Amino acid sequence: MSREAHLDAVFHALGDRTRRALLARLAKEPSMITELAKPFAMSLPAVSRHIRVLESAGLVTRAVDGRVHQCSLCTKPFETIDAWLAHYRQFWESSLEALANYTETGD
Amino acid sequence: MTALVLVVRRTIRASRERLFDAWTQPEQLKRWWGPKSVVCSDAQVDLKVGGSYRIANRFPDGNVVSISGEFEAVERPHLLVYTWRVGSEAGAAERVSVTFETRGDATEVIVTHERIASAAIRDMHEQGWVGCLDGLAQYLAA
Secondary structure, three states: OOHHHHHHHHHHHHOOHHHHHHHHHHHHOOEEHHHHHOOOOOOHHHHHHHHHHHHHOOOEEEEEEOOEEEEEEOOOHHHHHHHHHHHHHHHHHHHHHHHHHHHHOOO | OOEEEEEEEEEEOOOHHHHHHHHHOHHHHHHHOOOOOOEEEEEEEOOOOOOEEEEEEEOOOOOEEEEEEEEEEEEOOOEEEEEEEEOOOOOOOEEEEEEEEEEOOEEEEEEEEEEHHHHHHHHHHHHOHHHHOOOOHHHEEO
16 A cells, blocks of 8 residues: 555544544453444444454454454554654755745845 | 644744745745755746645656645735645645744744644544554644
């Protein structure tokens, strides 16, 4: 997946209240899907679909042991967000440097 | 209240009017716009609220990428707000705000760059769980 596509996937995954709540749960401890589904007024398949979206963004990893699916939070995608921000920080700092050079010389 | 924003500041020894005009006039934009490696090969600016702009960025490899958007606020000499799209990216635009504040005989230029989708991150921050993620925290401005 390209960096842009990955960013899209991450922002898409994070743009949903239920998925953020699922991540908040997983931030505390890895959990089984059945446990994750309990506090939500939705079916197991519906929760499973949300988990798949989080998985495809790389925010959740799933370990399968027999019929038990254990989900864990993965923070690696935040490095992608950091990289996006770092890119623009560099862009703007360099641009303002150029603006200073241009305007301060009275050109 | 927190928001995911990138803020870059620089104090420049020039008047607000000088800087505002340098930022908004095509002929001047071509003289300074972009990082060192980028040449602004063309700039079109319709400087009014709702007006659009397009800036062509030529990279060392010859590639030209346009940045474009519409103005949401045009208040010379202290404020500019515009949407920001890179290339032909579809979907929600990012937003850039530029303020020019007098600091003695100089001006502080403050660029605030935000991505609309970042509201999701802000919500998570309010839930408290990203607080432990180093690196992200520094970008969460109060």
